[in-house]
Amino acid sequence: MKKVIEFLKNWTLPCSIVSGxxxxxxxxxxxxxxxxxxxMSPVFDQALPWFLFVILFVTFCKIDYSKMRPARWHLYTSLAQVVMVVxxxxxxxxxxxxxxxxxxxECVLTCIIGPCAAASAVVTAKxxxxxESMTTYTFMSNVLTAVMIPIAFPLLEHGASLPFWHMLWLILLKVCAVLVVPMGLAYGVRRWLPRLSGAIAGVPDLxxxxxGCSLSIVSGITMRNIMHAHTTATFLVATAVVxxxxxxxxxxxxxxxxxxxxASTEAGQGLGQKNTGFAIxxxxxxxxxxxxxxPGCYILWQNLVNSLELWQHRRMEKKHHD
Known part of the structure; x- marks a missing residue:
């Protein structure tokens, strides 16, 4: 049983993907x-945003807000994203x-133009x-995406011909709900309820x-979307490979x-780990x-990459201690 628990701890993300x-x-x-x-399908669809909210609230309880400031890698990573979109x-x-x-x-475009995942800070910390640097970039990335989408999408689809400011406002509302609200709540708890904040931050890897639990739900939803996609197997395979x-x-x-x-770790997660739910x-x-x-396929690949990164990090730490 001890080996099973250790295996689940070491390979949480792949286990979550497979189980979901x-x-x-x-x-x-x-x-x-x-x-x-x-x-249960609509229940899980509704539960997922709340899972993300709780995850970010727990993560933001550990942030030193005085250390949140722009860095050089933020600019160059953002430029790389803009160039790829163009x-x-x-x-x-x-x-x-x-x-x-x-x-x-267009599948490729949605996987590139999507903002940095809010949960990327969790992996970066691991x-x-x-x-703090990762959280700062997450905000910058979401604002950049909110500006790029109203410019890029109307060029491709007539159905996307909503006014620029209208699309910008809709996207910023989602960003606010996903990022700003849990951060504001966490800041308030850290300031006025320090014991509660300390207790939350003190739980290892919470x-x-x-x-990992939310990823299991995401994997199930992704499998549902892929199985119900009205297209050929050839297109699905091509999309998965691309x-x-x-x-x-x-x-x-x-x-x-x-x-x-x-900032190799931070920039890699910043450009590679996408908010695929937003992209979808x-x-x-x-x-x-x-x-x-x-982006449905991208969910699986980015979490497999994260799993390999975590495995390599554990191996390097073990060598260092030995």
Missing amino acids: AAIYYIFAMVPALDGVGRA VVVFSIIYFDLRGPHRVLM LGGSL GFYLW SFVLCVIQFSVGRNIGRYMG WVASAYLTPLATVG
């Missing part, structure tokens, strides 16, 4: 459970892509990076394991940028429903 996908598959394939699965949008328009090729490129390559590229580019500024929302709302398959 397996549970959904069982409920989807067993006729007797189909009714229960249909009833290249993809220009390619779609210049080559006048249509049909599956256009949808595939990897020994700066929690935010990380809560994130999103994997893109995931590796973004993590690698981020790490290489950060390597010259003493904007793709379904302003592009095409099939474009949600890209």
Whole structure:
């Protein structure tokens, strides 16, 4: 039993992915459970944002707010994201892509233009990076995305031709709900209820394991979206492969940028770990429903990359102690 617990601790993210996908598959394939699965589906959809809220609140209780300030890697990582977005949008328009090729490129776009995941601070802290610097970049990344989407999407889809300020306002409202509210609450608890804040911050890896639970839900939802995608197996495989390559590229580019500024871990997570739930929302709302398959696959790849990073970090720590 001790070995099982240790295995689950070391490989929390892959176990969460596999368990979430397996549970959904069982409920989807067993006729007797189909009714229960249909009833629970909207419950899990509603529970996920609350999970994220609690995860961020717990994480923000550990932040030293006086250390939150812009850094050089923030600028260069943001520029890299902008350049990649411009290249993809220009390619779609210049080559006048249509049909599956256009949808595939829109999948790529949603995986690039999406903001840094709010939960990336959790992994960064586990990897020994700066929690405060990562949180600062998360805010900057979300604001940058809020500006880029109203500019880029109307160029691609007529359905996205909402006024710039209207789209900007809708996106900023979501950013506020996801980031600003839990941070404000955590700041208030740290200031006026220090004992409660200390007790929350004192629980080892609480935010990380809560994130593992939310990832299990995300994996089940992703499996549902992929299985119900009205497209061919060839397109699904192509999207999975392209999103994997893109995931590796973004993590690698981020790490290489950060390597010259003493922030390899932070920049890698900042550019590579995306808020895929947000990406899925904007793709379904302003592009095409099939474009949600890209960020759906990206969820799995980025968490596998995170798992490998954590494994490597544990191995290096073990060598250091030995």
